[in-house]
Amino acid sequence: MGIPPLAVQHTAFFHATQEKKMKHTVYNPAFSYTISPRFLTDAKRRTGFYDFAAATSHKMEKARAHAAALISKKGSEKMPLQVISPYAPLLCKPCDQAEQDDEAWFGQTAEILEELEDGWLRVRMEYGYESYVESRHVGPAPAAEAYKVVHVSWGDVLAAPRYQAPARLTLPKGSRVAMLQENNGWACLALPGGEAGYIRACHLSNLPEKPKEFDAAVLRGKIADEALSYLHCQYRWGGRTPAGVDCSGLCHAAYLLCGVAIYRNARMESGYPVREISRARLQIGDLLYFPGHIAIYLGGGRYIHAAGSSGGVCINSLRPGDRDYRDDLAETFLCAGSIFPL
Incomplete structure (x- = not known):
């Protein structure tokens, strides 16, 4: 049998390619379009829908x-x-x-x-x-001499130390990684399964240390800053990442990123460092407790919290005259809690 004409070969290749692409066609009532398999995987990684543990090497x-x-x-x-x-x-x-x-x-x-x-x-x-x-x-955890923590909202771990390399996974703030070495602004990481990945070194910081007595003022500010880094994140029940948080997830994450583990739910629990204090003693970084709800105090009567009714992380006030006053919370305030003095 002779070789088919070039035009026939091109036509067969075109149809085979289209058939392959149609497996990844996304239909919308308004329009439809074709997404390449690599783009689809990359989009899932970057939006948090990619299941690295289920679809990997x-x-x-x-x-x-x-x-x-x-x-x-x-x-x-x-x-x-x-x-x-x-x-x-x-x-x-x-x-x-x-x-x-x-x-x-x-x-x-x-x-x-x-x-x-x-x-x-x-x-x-x-x-x-x-x-x-x-x-x-x-x-199993990979072996490494140094461990770092991701301090940006999301950090891409790439297959090679260059921005054009495909992303192996995208890690949320707070992720702990095993760093092997750093070169030209790239940190080489040991990933589960024996693979290596690369992330910008400036996206990593040292593991948070256990706070010291004399660090109280600085620590209060850091707790507030960490909570503010989630401002406008969507509300997600049980969430604790920039993709979405709930009220106790926000507070727990802000404290944990500063080296302090408080109870994960919206109440005080024995065995954890939070102690009840009077409302008059409230300072920046302290906790506000309401029925089934928790917030972090920012000073000046204001607090940051993740509220389902607001759709996400927002700032409100305990003062009736303020524009962002929430009477439903102010009137049901239970108590304040603090880890200070350390």
């Missing part, structure tokens, strides 16, 4: 299998693993339709309390919160 699959083997080998023995997804949903029950309690950041450690059916684990996070997570979201 063969090395990551080996890492997950190794983690499962470790869990099985240890049995009921408590063993820490780390979160290997950009952020992992923590649910109130071992079911993917269950209510979300919290979100764990990449690199945070989880103590395995119980291995359940269908790939679920009962875990205790490093900050003491207990919940359920799918085993695909956790794995």
Whole structure:
């Protein structure tokens, strides 16, 4: 059989290409358009919809299998693993339709309390919160001499030290990463599964240290600044990333980024450093408690909080004369809490 004419070859190639692309065609009643597979994956990574643990390389699959083997080998023995997804949903029950309690950041450690059916684990996070997570979201921590934390809202980890390289994953603020070396403004990271990734070194900072007594004034300001960095983020029940936070997630994240672990829910709990104080003693960085709600005090009667009724993180006031006064919260104020003096 002879070789088909060039025009026929081009036509066959065109139809084969279109058939492949149609698998990724997004339909909208107003219009339709075609997205390339690489663009679709990149868009998912950058918007937080990309599941790095579920759709990744063969090395990551080996890492997950190794983690499962470790869990099985240890049995009921408590063993820490780390979160290997950009952020992992923590649910109130071992079911993917269950209510979300919290979100764990990449690199945070989880103590395995119980291995359940269908790939679920009962875990205790490093900050003491207990919940359920799918085993695909956790794995062994990579070895490294230095650990850093992502301090920008979102940090791209690229396949090579250049902006044009594809993103391996996008990490939220607070993620803990294993840094191998730094060169020409790029930090080389050890990723789960033995792969390397690169992030701009200026997007990383040292792990937050345990606050000292004489750091109180500075720490108060840092807590407020961290909370303000989430301003206008959308409200998400159980959320704790710039993609969305709830009231206690905002407060917990702001404190944890400053090296202090407070209770994850909107109440004081024994074993955590927050103590009740009078309203008259309120200072910047202290906590305001309402029925089922929590906020961070900014001074001058104002506070920052994540409110579902407002759609996200906003600033309101306790003073009746202020434009941003919330009478429903001011009239149901329960108490104030503080970690100071340290």
